[in-house]
Amino acid sequence: MNGAAQVTPQAVEYIRILPEIVLTIFGIIIMMLDPLMDERRSQRTLGAVGLVGALAAIVATLYQSQYPGVGFWGMVNVDSFSVFFHFLVTAVTAVVILTSYEYMEVQQIRAGEYYGLILFGAVGMCLMSSAVELVLIFIALEISSISTYILAGFRRRAAISSESSVKYFLLGSFATAFFLYGVALMFGATGSTSIAVIGQVLASGQPPVLAYVGIALMFVGLGFKVAAAPFHVWTPDVYEGAPAPIVGFMSTAPKAAVFAVLLRILFEAHAPGRLWLIWVVAALSMTLGNIGALVQDNVKRLLAYSSIAHAGYLLVAFAALPANGIPAAMFYTASYAAMNVGAFAVVSHLASAGERYVTMEDYAGLGRRSPLLAATLTIFLLSLIGIPATGGFFAKFYVFSAALQANLVGLVIIGVLNSAVGAYYYLRVIVVMYMREARQEVPVSPVPLGLGVALAISAVATIYLGVLPGRVLEYATRSAGDLLR
């Protein structure tokens, strides 16, 4: 490989899971330090350890990208596709840890395992993006899900937090069972659980009926995890009850990882009959998500419905031809991660103790009281609408142009109409912030350093993707080539 140092074959195997190893080690360190430390001070130290862990995982990914190939008996495959999602997940993890710093102090949650669980969840998400064997995909999916179930209920004393956790847990396990049944039928149809082998069998002749049913069931299971309609009912409830930084985490990183799994299953395995399935789900998600968001007064719920709609836009790319659709989908996950993590970082700062201030009314007059914070939130909201010069614009542009090249005019029309509907409720937040006077002054504390860095990273990433999308798109196109080879 280009300039990579010579290492033994055994070492290469471990390099192929190096980011996961690094994250696990740091997670374990946090769990071991937690009981040894003074409760009051442990919070900051363990957060710092978590942050170092996430940054170390980014470095490990950089190192790993020099050693592409299959490792552990065909279990993981390091290619530019998996490296892209590793970067995404670890970067989101770092930003979320920065956001949580202040949040945990304000909410007076003193539990160090919070940061450990974030890292363990990131292990699962990283593993999902590089796994090429359904056994490992299943385990990685569960590692990430179980961590997020716990994180959703972390405001233990608040009844809505544990309620959101139990809803997430029950519906998530329900979805896992569907995914597993799909895997079982796929195994029955092809005699293998390796995606490459399944792809060969399915491409070599008329696929058996069992394979169609298997793909449909797997799609149902994964559809639940990405909150695509009609499997989206849990999303608003869970996002409303869960801690705000965690919502920023679980609406971006696990979703990106599950989309990576979907891309692998649908395209690398040559899944049959995917087009109409995706067409219907994409159209439903866009429409139900946007219509649901119109009537929301709680900002967290509004962003939850918006995330359903964005899952729909993303799925439009899945219906397009693979050569254009895969890069478009990857670009969308990256830009959605940047803007949504940023938006939830602002929400978690404004929420203050007990998450009291999360309704639209509490945002009134924010433009006057805290101009910089309001301006940052405006950038993210404009990007969510898809205004030019933000990442959201190019994300939608690439997705819709990929769909047009595949002659999916109907789906594109539904998508564009939905974007117009979506503009209404995002703009409503901006209008409330700048033009309406607050009936009662909601206190806004000054932005601490950690949160400031998190916001700066998200805002810069959002604008970077909107002004210079070329490099990321080029990388995504190369990854798609790796995936389809």
Added chain:
Amino acid sequence: MVPLSYYLVLSGILFACGVTGFLIKRNIITIFMSIELMLNGVNLSFVAFAAQWGKLSGQIFVFFVMVVAAAEAAVGLAIIIAVYRTRETLNVDQVNLLKL
């Protein structure tokens, strides 16, 4: 020898029982048990297919499913206890602070 289809039908019935239980039962613990039933239905079809293809990987998958189900049960029951502490009930109709 019992034909493959018998096992598949049985596993389908188990899975369907689980789905039905999940949808109609009102107690969180019972709903959780329904999910376990669904997983067992899946396990049965894995073992049946593994015997059909003569491949061990299907049976190994079952072990992983059982391990993960155990981990899920540990976390799930803890979450259910947390709900019970704040609400003093396990009826899903009364756990309704968040409107659906």
